[in-house]
Amino acid sequence: MRTRTCLLGLAFVSPALALLFAFFLMPVVLTTVFAFTNMSTSTGITGGSHVITGNLLRDLGNAGVDDDIVAALSEGSFSVTPETLAAAAEAGVEPRFLGEIESSLMGQSFEDARSFESALKALPSRPTRIRDIKLATEPFERSILNTRYSSRAAMETAIASMVPDAPVDTVSAIAEASYTGWRWIDGGNFQTLLDRPETIRIVLNTVFYVAATLAFNVFVGLFLAITTFYLPKTGAGFFSVLWLLPRITPVVLYAVMWKWFTWDNGFLYVIAEQLGLPAFNYMKGSVPTAWATIILVNGFVGASFGMILFSGALRAIPVQQLWASEVDGASRWQQIRRIILPQLRWPILFVTSYQTLSLLSSYEQIWLTTNGGPGSTTTVWALEAFNTALNNYTGNLEYGMGAAMALILVAVGLILSILYLRMFRFDELVNKPRIEF
Amino acid sequence: MQVTLKNFTKTFDDTTVIDSMNLAVNDGEMLALLGPSGCGKSTTLFAICGIHRINGGQILFGDRDVSDVPSQKRNVGVVFQNYALYPHLTVFENIAFPLSVRGDSKPDIEREVRAIAALTHIEELLARRPAQLSGGQQQRVALARALVRKPDVLLLDEPLANLDAKLRLEMRSEIRRIQLETGITAILVTHDQVEAMSMCDRIAIMNKGEILQIATPTDMYRAPVNKFVAGFLGNPPIVMLEGRTSGDGRFLVKEGTSLPLPARLAGMPGDTPLSLGVRPEHFGAAGANRVEGTISFVEPQGRETLFDVTLDDGVVLRSIQPARDDVVFGQKVVWPLDAEKLLAFDVSGRAV
Ligand SMILES: Nc1ncnc2c1ncn2[C@@H]1O[C@H](COP(=O)(O)OP(=O)(O)O)[C@@H](O)[C@H]1O
Numbered sequence: 039m040r041t042r043t044c045l046l047g048l049a050f051v052s053p054a055l056a057l058l059f060a061f062f063l064m065p066v067v068l069t070t071v072f073a074f075t076n077m078s079t080s081t082g083i084t085g086g087s088h089v090i091t092g093n094l095l096r097d098l099g100n101a102g103v104d105d106d107i108v109a110a111l112s113e114g115s116f117s118v119t120p121e122t123l124a125a126a127a128e129a130g131v132e133p134r135f136l137g138e139i140e141s142s143l144m145g146q147s148f149e150d151a152r153s154f155e156s157a158l159k160a161l162p163s164r165p166t167r168i169r170d171i172k173l174a175t176e177p178f179e180r181s182i183l184n185t186r187y188s189s190r191a192a193m194e195t196a197i198a199s200m201v202p203d204a205p206v207d208t209v210s211a212i213a214e215a216s217y218t219g220w221r222w223i224d225g226g227n228f229q230t231l232l233d234r235p236e237t238i239r240i241v242l243n244t245v246f247y248v249a250a251t252l253a254f255n256v257f258v259g260l261f262l263a264i265t266t267f268y269l270p271k272t273g274a275g276f277f278s279v280l281w282l283l284p285r286i287t288p289v290v291l292y293a294v295m296w297k298w299f300t301w302d303n304g305f306l307y308v309i310a311e312q313l314g315l316p317a318f319n320y321m322k323g324s325v326p327t328a329w330a331t332i333i334l335v336n337g338f339v340g341a342s343f344g345m346i347l348f349s350g351a352l353r354a355i356p357v358q359q360l361w362a363s364e365v366d367g368a369s370r371w372q373q374i375r376r377i378i379l380p381q382l383r384w385p386i387l388f389v390t391s392y393q394t395l396s397l398l399s400s401y402e403q404i405w406l407t408t409n410g411g412p413g414s415t416t417t418v419w420a421l422e423a424f425n426t427a428l429n430n431y432t433g434n435l436e437y438g439m440g441a442a443m444a445l446i447l448v449a450v451g452l453i454l455s456i457l458y459l460r461m462f463r464f465d466e467l468v469n470k471p472r473i474e475f
Numbered sequence: 476m477q478v479t480l481k482n483f484t485k486t487f488d489d490t491t492v493i494d495s496m497n498l499a500v501n502d503g504e505m506l507a508l509l510g511p512s513g514c515g516k517s518t519t520l521f522a523i524c525g526i527h528r529i530n531g532g533q534i535l536f537g538d539r540d541v542s543d544v545p546s547q548k549r550n551v552g553v554v555f556q557n558y559a560l561y562p563h564l565t566v567f568e569n570i571a572f573p574l575s576v577r578g579d580s581k582p583d584i585e586r587e588v589r590a591i592a593a594l595t596h597i598e599e600l601l602a603r604r605p606a607q608l609s610g611g612q613q614q615r616v617a618l619a620r621a622l623v624r625k626p627d628v629l630l631l632d633e634p635l636a637n638l639d640a641k642l643r644l645e646m647r648s649e650i651r652r653i654q655l656e657t658g659i660t661a662i663l664v665t666h667d668q669v670e671a672m673s674m675c676d677r678i679a680i681m682n683k684g685e686i687l688q689i690a691t692p693t694d695m696y697r698a699p700v701n702k703f704v705a706g707f708l709g710n711p712p713i714v715m716l717e718g719r720t721s722g723d724g725r726f727l728v729k730e731g732t733s734l735p736l737p738a739r740l741a742g743m744p745g746d747t748p749l750s751l752g753v754r755p756e757h758f759g760a761a762g763a764n765r766v767e768g769t770i771s772f773v774e775p776q777g778r779e780t781l782f783d784v785t786l787d788d789g790v791v792l793r794s795i796q797p798a799r800d801d802v803v804f805g806q807k808v809v810w811p812l813d814a815e816k817l818l819a820f821d822v823s824g825r826a827v
C-alpha cells in the first residue's frame with residue numbers, strides 16, 4: 039500500500055522532474071561535458087572519421103615526424119587489386135583491356151604514374167590514345183591523402199601499406215592525429231583561456247560592466263522609487279509606467295532606439311553639433327562613450343526592475359512610521375536615510391544579487407549596440423563566449439571553448455548565489471524570536 | 476502649553492470632515508476627544524501635530540499660530556494607534572530618534588533616553604527590537620519616544636485600542652501617571668467612554684465632526700447636553716423612553732406606563748413630547764417612586780448584577796445593583812425609581 043502511494047506520487051511529479059531535468063539540469067550538464075572537449079564546427083558534435091590532409095601532413099612534419107614518411111604519405115601509388123579493378127570497371131575502362139591487366143599485373147604496385155603507364159602500354163589491347171591510357175590509370179591510383187577511413191585500425195593499415203617500414207608508434211600517432219571528430223581534451227580549453235592575453239582584459243571589462251551597471255540599477259532604481267513615492271498619486275502612476283518602458287520594449291527595438299539616439303546624425307549627434315560639442319558616433323566612436331552607452335542601455339532596463347521592487351517595499355512601510363518620523367523632527371532627507379533606506383535593505387540586496395547574476399550572463403544589449411567595440415574594449419565574458427561558440431566570423435564555431443567559458447560563468451554565478459543566500463539567511467538568525475508576556 | 480483650535484476646518488477632496496471646530500485645551504490638562512469611529516477625532520489630532528494641513532481656521536500653541544508650521548517644528552509628541560515604532564531600530568534607538576535627528580550629543584541622548592525609560596519602566600528592554608516586545612511594552616516605548624524630547628503637547632491616538640483587557644487597564648493608569656508626573660498638556664483620542672472618563676480631566680465629545688459638549692467626566696455624565704451624549708456615556712447604557720408630559724408632573728410613556736418627572740420639570744405644560752432617560756443605577760436602588768415589573772434578564776457581573784425589568788405594558792427598564800442572587804428570572808419585583816436623577820430631552824434631543 040505504502041509503496042503504491044509512493045509510486046503514484048512519483049508518477050505525479052515525474053512530469054515536473056522531467057521538465058526540471060530537461061530545462062534546468064541538462065543545459066548545465068551539456069555545458070560541462072562540452073567544456074572538456076574541442077568540439078567545433080569542423081569536428082562536428084557527433085563522431086568523426088580518420089583523414090590525412092595536407093595541413094595535417096605539414097603539422098606532422100613540423101611536429102618532427104620523419105620527412106620521408108611525410109613525403110611517402112603525400113604521394114600516391116598505383117596498384118592492381120580486386121578493389122581497384124572493380125573501380126576501373128565502374129569508371130568504364132574497356133573490359134578486354136581490363137581482363138589483360140588483371141591476368142598480367144594482378145597484385146603489382148607501381149610507385150608513380152609513369153612506370154604504371156609503361157606497364158600498361160606493354161599490354162596488347164591497350165587503347166591507342168595516350169589520353170585514354172592516362173584515364174585508365176586513374177582508378178588504380180591509391181593515395182592516403184584526403185581518403186576517409188571510418189576506423190583507426192583501417193587508417194593504420196593504410197599508413198602501413200604506404201610506408202611499410204615506418205615504426206609502429208609513429209603509425210599510431212599519425213592515425214591518432216588524423217581523427218577529425220571531437221575529442222576529450224581535459225582542461226585544455228581552460229589552459230588556453232589562462233594563456234590567452236585577452237582573457238584578463240575581458241575579465242576586467244566584465245567586472246567593470248557588472249559593477250557600473252549594477253550601481254546605476256540600484257541608485258537610479260532607488261532614486262526613481264523614492265521620488266515617485268513622494269509624488270502625488272496621480273502623477274506617480276504615470277511615472278511608474280514611463281520608467282517601465284525600457285523593460286517592456288522588445289530588446290531589439292530598444293537597442294535600435296539607442297542607435298538612433300547615439301549614432302552619426304542621431305539625436306545626440308545633432309544636438310552636440312548645434313552646441314559646438316564634439317559630435318561623433320557615440321556608440322562606437324570612443325571607448326568612454328561606448329561604455330557609457332552600454333551602461334545606460336542596460337542600466338535603464340535594470341533600474342526599472344529595481345524601481346518596481348523598491349516601490350513595492352516602500353508602500354509596505356506603514357505610513358504612520360513616516361508620520362511618526364516627521365513629528366519626531368526628521369527632515370525629508372533624514373526620513374529617507376534613517377527610516378526608509380534601512381527598511382529597503384532586503385530589496386536592495388535582492389536586486390543587487392539578482393542583477394549581478396543576470397548582468398554576468400547578459401550580452402544581448404551589448405551585442406546589439408557596440409558589439410564589444412571599439413576593438414574589443416567593451417567585450418564582456420558572456421559576449422565573448424557567445425561569439426566563440428555561436429557567432430564566429432571565420433565560421434569555425436568553437437563549441438567546446440564556448441562551453442568552457444560558459445561553465446566558468448556558471449561557476450562564478452553559483453559561488454555568488456551561495457554567498458548571497460548566506461547573507462539572506464544570516465538575517466533570519468539575527469531576528470530572535472518574539473518574547474510575549 | 477495651551478492648545479487652541481479656532482474655526483478649524485478640514486476637508487478631504489470634496490468631503491468636509493471637520494467644519495469650523497473650536498476647542499481650547501488648558502495647560503497641563505489631559506483632554507479626551509471622545510466619539511464614535513469615523514467622527515473625525517484622528518483627523519483633528521493629525522491637524523494639531525501637522526501631519527494634515529488644515530483647510531481653514533487656526534491652530535495656536537500658547538499664543539503662537541502654528542497653522543503653517545511643519546510638523547517637524549511643532550514640538551509635539553504623538554503616540555499612534557499601531558505605535559509606529561521603527562522596526563529596524565532597537566528600543567534605545569527608537570527612543571533616541573527624535574534627539575538624534577535634532578543633533579543632540581551622544582551623552583545627552585544617553586542620559587535623556589535612560590531617564591525617560593525609567594519613567595516608563597522599560598529600562599531592561601532598551602537593547603531589544605520592537606518585534607521582540609509585547610503590545611504593552613511597545614506601547615510604553617511609543618510613549619517614551621513621544622515624550623523624550625519634552626514636547627509642548629502629547630497627542631495619543633487610541634493608544635489602548637490594540638491591547639488586551641488586562642493590559643488596557645494597566646496602561647490606562649500608567650499613561651495618566653506619566654502625564655501627571657510630566658505635567659504635559661495631552662490630548663487623548665478614544666472611542667471608549669470608560670477610557671475617556673477614567674483618564675482625563677475633561678472630555679470633548681464629538682459626533683460627525685462636531686464637538687457637542689466639553690466638560691469634566693462627572694459633569695458630562697450627570698448633565699449631558701443632549702440625547703447623543705447621554706447615550707454615549709454610561710455602561711450599561713441609559714434607557715430612553717419616548718412619551719409625553721401629563722401636565723401634572725408625570726410622564727406618560729407611549730406604551731401606557733406613567734412615571735414621575737423630576738421636580739424641576741413638574742411645571743411643564745401637558746402633552747409636550749419628551750424623551751426620558753433612565754440610567755440603570757437610578758432604578759432599583761433608592762427613590763420615592765415604586766415601579767412594578769417582572770425580571771426578564773439577569774446578568775451577573777461579579778461585583779454587580781444587571782437586571783432587565785419588563786413593566787406590564789412591555790416597557791423595559793434596566794437596573795444595576797450590588798451583586799445579589801435573591802432575585803431570579805421571572806420573579807415579580809417592586810423597585811424604587813430615583814425620579815430626581817432622570818434625564819429629559821426635547822424632540823430635538825436637547826436636554827431640558
Ligand atoms: N486621508 C483621507 N482621505 C479621505 N478621507 C479621509 C482621510 N482620512 C480620514 N478620512 C475620513 O474622515 C472621516 C474622519 O476620519 P477619522 O478622523 O480617521 O475618524 P476617527 O474619529 O475614527 O479617528 C472619516 O469619514 C474618514 O473616512
Ligand SMILES: [Mg+2]
Nearest residue numbers: 516517518633
Ligand atoms: Mg481614528
